[in-house]
Amino acid sequence: MGTETETSMEELLIPHDVIEHHIMKRLDVKTLLKFKSVSKQWRSTTRTPSFKEKQLIHHGSQSQPRDPLVLLVSLYAPSAHQPDPRFEAMRTLVVQSSLSVQIPTPWEDKTYDVCNTSCDGLICLYEFFRLPSIVVNPTTRWHRTIPRCNYQLVAAENRERDEWFEVPYPSPGFGKDKSSGTYKHVWLYNSAELGLNDQATTCEVFDFGATNAWRYLVPSSPHLILHTQAPVYVDGSLHWFTAFSQEGETMVLSMDLHTETFQVVTKAPFLHVSDEFKIVMCNLKGRLCVSEEKWPNQVIWSLDDSDHKTWKKMFSIDLTITSSLFPWHIKALAPLAVLDKDKLLFYNRESRVALVTHDPKTKSYDFAYTSKLAACGGVCYFPSLVSIL
Structure with a gap:
């Protein structure tokens, strides 16, 4: 490609703002990371928040966006007394090509869970007691720690006194205020139920x-939430399931990250649920989706983005077939993404990680990826240069 001096002379012929707006922002993240060595100006440009946002918007607004990557986060680390050379904290994979890459991390001896959804190529790792949360860009390897919130501090103290709560642990959410561009980490929990306050x-x-x-x-x-369900980020809002009422009803609770107010989303087809482990919330193609298991099927409903009042059936998983792929499972299967516009990618959260694709046209089910790890959390993301200052 020539020396840096030669490249700088070439740039004299083409104004840098033209290169930035018409060439650089069109390049994918992997190429941009390689091209940072082209010149000091290119390297400086790729580090500016404004360029990162432009590049993200350009690739996110393409008429035929690529399938997302899948990040697998190991939920169990080997003990110091029994090290496992196969252990990986994180691995990212391109599902359609079965290409996967281990991501080195500075916390290889620690175990984190992962928030349900990514935001602008960033994912958030958390731990209930001892450790601060971490926001990670798996593409660039950038990461930043978040101090523990008060809930985690109290939980850690109770655990040390063997006074831990006899209830499920609540999970946090991570997302973005789309009006201000500010990222937020949110921990919502039933505090009275946990014995923290009134x-x-x-x-x-x-x-x-x-x-x-x-x-x-x-x-x-104003509504209690289901602690067994992790919140989901979609288009500037976080979403939880409300706790079962005396009538056995559950609804979707939404928090607008800009106004920081709560409201209940319109009633849905899954209103009456007998088992909280038989429903799961997810983000598919930028839409809020809820999947409900009712043998012999697991139906996935999508909230229509035109009026946010109508739920439409998006997929149906035949559990008589998947039971042979996953010999046992207690919780509803977890949808991850839509591939090739119409194929569903999902996995079983309770067994050794195996990702399965479902083609509704051919009614077929195929293994897309299998892992040797005992248990992983899965989250989809699109590569970006984004970091948080």
Whole structure:
């Protein structure tokens, strides 16, 4: 490609702003990371927040976006007394090609869970007691730690005194205020149920904006949530399932990350659910989706993005077939992504990780990827240069 001096002379013939707007932003992230060595100006440009956003918007607005990558995060680390050379903290894979790459991390001896959804190519790892959360860009390897919130500190103290709660652990969410561009880490939990205070719920928000600190959101959610379900980020909002009412009803609770207010999403076909482990929420193609297992099928409903009032059937998984792929499972199978516009990618969260694709046209099911790891959390993401200052 020539020396840096030669490249700089070439750039004299083409203004850099033209190169940036008409060439650089059209390149994929992998190519841009390689081209950072072309010149100091190119390297400087790729580090600016404005260019990162332009590149992300350009690739996200393409008429035929590529399939997302899948990040697998190991949920169990080997003990120091029994090290396992096969252990991997994170692995990313291109499902259609079965190409996968191990991602080196500085926390190889620690175990994290992963938030349900990614945001702008960033994923959020968390741990309930001992460790701060981490926001990671798996493409660039950038990462940043988040201090523990008050819930985690109290939980750690109770655990040390063997006074841990006899209830499921709540999971946090991670997303973006689309109006201000500020990223937020949110921990919503049934505080009275956990014995923390008299409030029905408590919401703690870490704002990556001016404060860079945890704060309590007042008022918090007026509805209790299902602690067994992780929140899902879609288009500027986080979503939870509400706890079962006396009538056995559950609904979707939405938190707008800009206004930081809560509202219940319109009633849905899965209103009456007998088992909280038989429903799962997800983000498919940028839409809020809910999957409900009712033998012999697991139906996936999508909230229509035109009016946010209508739920439409998106897929149906034949459990009589998948039971042979996954010999046993208690929880509903977890949808991950839509591939090739109409194929569903999903996996069983309870067994050795195997990703399966379902083609509704041919009604076929095929293994897309299998892992030797005992248990992993899966999350889809699109490569980006984004980091949080």
